[in-house]
Amino acid sequence: xxxxxxxxxxxxxxxxxxxxxxxxxxxxxxxxxxxxxxxxxxxxxxxxxxxxxxxxxxxxxxxxxxxxxxxxxxxxxxxxxxxxxxxxxxxxxxxxxxxxxxxxxxxxxxxxxxxxxxxxxxxxxxxxxxxxxxxxxxxxxxxxxxxxxxxxxxxxxxxxxxxxxxxxxxxxxxxxxxxxxxxxxxxxxxxxxxxxxxxxxxxxxxxxxxxxxxxxxxxxxxxxxxxxxxxxxxxxxxxxxxxxxxxxxxxxxxxxxxxxxxxxxxxxxxxxxxxxxxxxxxxxxxxxxxxxxxxxxxxxxxxxxxxxxxxxxxxxxxxxxxxxxxxxxxxxxx
Amino acid sequence: xxxxxxxxxxxxxxxxxxxxxxxxxxxxxxxxxxxxxxxxxxxxxxxxxxxxxxxxxxxxxxxxxxxxxxxxxxxxxxxxxxxxxxxxxxxxxxxxxxxxxxxxxxxxxxxxxxxxxxxxxxxxxxxxxxxxxxxxxxxxxxxxxxxxxxxxxxxxxxxxxxxxxxxxxxxxxxxxxxxxxxxxxxxxxxxxxxxxxxxxxxxxxxxxxxxxx
Numbered sequence: 001x002x003x004x005x006x007x008x009x010x011x012x013x014x015x016x017x018x019x020x021x022x023x024x025x026x027x028x029x030x031x032x033x034x035x036x037x038x039x040x041x042x043x044x045x046x047x048x049x050x051x052x053x054x055x056x057x058x059x060x061x062x063x064x065x066x067x068x069x070x071x072x073x074x075x076x077x078x079x080x081x082x083x084x085x086x087x088x089x090x091x092x093x094x095x096x097x098x099x100x101x102x103x104x105x106x107x108x109x110x111x112x113x114x115x116x117x118x119x120x121x122x123x124x125x126x127x128x129x130x131x132x133x134x135x136x137x138x139x140x141x142x143x144x145x146x147x148x149x150x151x152x153x154x155x156x157x158x159x160x161x162x163x164x165x166x167x168x169x170x171x172x173x174x175x176x177x178x179x180x181x182x183x184x185x186x187x188x189x190x191x192x193x194x195x196x197x198x199x200x201x202x203x204x205x206x207x208x209x210x211x212x213x214x215x216x217x218x219x220x221x222x223x224x225x226x227x228x229x230x231x232x233x234x235x236x237x238x239x240x241x242x243x244x245x246x247x248x249x250x251x252x253x254x255x256x257x258x259x260x261x262x263x264x265x266x267x268x269x270x271x272x273x274x275x276x277x278x279x280x281x282x283x284x285x286x287x288x289x290x291x292x293x294x295x296x297x298x299x300x301x302x303x304x305x306x307x308x309x310x311x312x313x314x315x316x317x318x319x320x321x322x323x324x325x326x327x328x329x330x331x332x333x334x
Numbered sequence: 335x336x337x338x339x340x341x342x343x344x345x346x347x348x349x350x351x352x353x354x355x356x357x358x359x360x361x362x363x364x365x366x367x368x369x370x371x372x373x374x375x376x377x378x379x380x381x382x383x384x385x386x387x388x389x390x391x392x393x394x395x396x397x398x399x400x401x402x403x404x405x406x407x408x409x410x411x412x413x414x415x416x417x418x419x420x421x422x423x424x425x426x427x428x429x430x431x432x433x434x435x436x437x438x439x440x441x442x443x444x445x446x447x448x449x450x451x452x453x454x455x456x457x458x459x460x461x462x463x464x465x466x467x468x469x470x471x472x473x474x475x476x477x478x479x480x481x482x483x484x485x486x487x488x489x490x491x492x493x494x495x496x497x498x499x500x501x502x503x504x505x506x507x508x509x510x511x512x513x514x515x516x517x518x519x520x521x522x523x524x525x526x527x528x529x530x531x532x533x534x535x536x537x538x539x540x541x542x543x544x545x546x547x
Binding site (some may be wrong): 052054077078079080081082084085088090092093094095096097106108122137138139150158266292 | 426446448449451452454455456457458460462466468471473474544545546547
């Protein structure tokens with residue numbers, strides 16, 4: 001669907017050339033939600049803006065649906081852009097127009113009649129759940145509602161691709177979730193290919209199928225999201241995953257994949273400082289395999305948890321779990 | 335008194351109204367061009383921008399009275415004479431046009447870059463971006479700018495009175511200054527003040543009424 005070949009972009013600064021993206025190649029499949037994650041300044045925004053040529057690539061090719069975007073003249077490009085919608089971090093709604101008028105604008109520009117526009121706008125309002133905000137102005141809407149209007153507006157002309165430039169970065173976590181669900185629904189029901197630029201690993205985890213990790217203008221890793229969380233290849237990927245709360249990481253531990261019993265141990269206070277795991281190993285003659293864990297300092301006491309795999313005879317494991325419970329440790333079988 | 339004030343007031347209103355219309359017709363497109371042709375604009379044309387920018391600066395540097403005298407031949411060409419209210423509309427419009435261009439330019443520049451980028455992202459043409467996005471988004475600010483223009487033209491028109499333009503300024507000078515009829519001068523000035531206050535009040539009201547931001 002989208003093929004990027006050896007793409008580079010340089011921003012001219014006097015005689016100097018600052019490379020925002022360097023030799024980036026990637027392939028995005030039809031109907032895929034593809035994430036591009038990186039810290040600010042990594043070049044991900046420039047990359048997505050090159051896809052619809054809001055930014056002119058310096059070198060390389062972008063082939064969308066078999067058409068080389070870089071070879072199009074202005075007219076052809078404008079026509080092509082109608083298939084490639086975009087949503088933005090700051091929504092970019094027209095402040096002087098109502099929800100209805102904002103969504104109607106792309107249809108109006110495409111030359112549709114008033115009747116057709118009305119039908120389509122009402123359809124879209126229904127789809128994004130904003131029927132009751134039809135006549136509200138952006139200043140009267142919450143951030144999440146504004147992004148819904150922007151999404152409805154982006155969908156107006158039935159695009160094939162949706163580019164999302166940090167669309168959830170200005171929203172709170174709960175609103176972010178609801179917007180991500182909407183985007184997922186759009187992919188599932190309307191079959192759009194979605195490219196998501198983000199610096200939030202939560203976004204990647206929640207809806208992306210595959211992800212590219214960018215650093216200093218280069219792609220350092222392209223991976224499926226599943227693989228990324230289980231076996232990240234790059235340092236940057238590990239840093240992003242490390243920034244997630246550990247209970248999120250747990251979702252990627254599938255107990256069926258382990259031979260032994262996978263349990264979660266929660267402990268606090270003095271227990272956090274005792275060599276409990278090594279006691280258990282010595283006393284009950286079982287193997288303990290640590291899968292994940294963390295200890296946080298809370299005020300003056302520490303609290304933490306470990307996810308471990310206990311391997312050995314059933315009754316010995318049972319005895320070990322009883323022992324742990326006696327030590328005031330919470331034991332939960334996953 | 336009234337029989338002096340009323341015709342002069344009507345002359346001023348007539349002069350200001352048409353000068354505003356014509357200066358907008360001249361200045362508005364120039365303001366739009368300034369915004370779209372500048373570096374980073376949606377229709378980048380650096381040479382055109384520099385010419386326009388320079389011309390506007392030169393025209394705005396002229397003291398209004400000098401410009402008016404310089405434009406007498408043009409008035410004669412268009413309305414057939416150089417004296418009188420109708421003749422004054424020509425230099426008034428031309429003098430105010432570069433001012434209008436700057437006012438329109440600064441209003442349009444206030445528009446959030448993001449909405450223009452949105453327009454480009456959906457494949458809108460340059461005229462579509464101007465008429466469907468840029469101007470509607472700048473509307474409250476444009477109305478304030480046009481109000482400012484009208485107030486300015488009222489001031490100019492009073493000056494134009496001094497060289498045979500008619501209107502309230504002319505009345506104040508002829509009766510007040512030359513014939514020492516201070517009362518007429520005071521009334522004429524008060525009427526001008528009321529006119530300015532009224533225009534400003536209406537402009538503010540309208541701008542805040544349509545502003546949804």
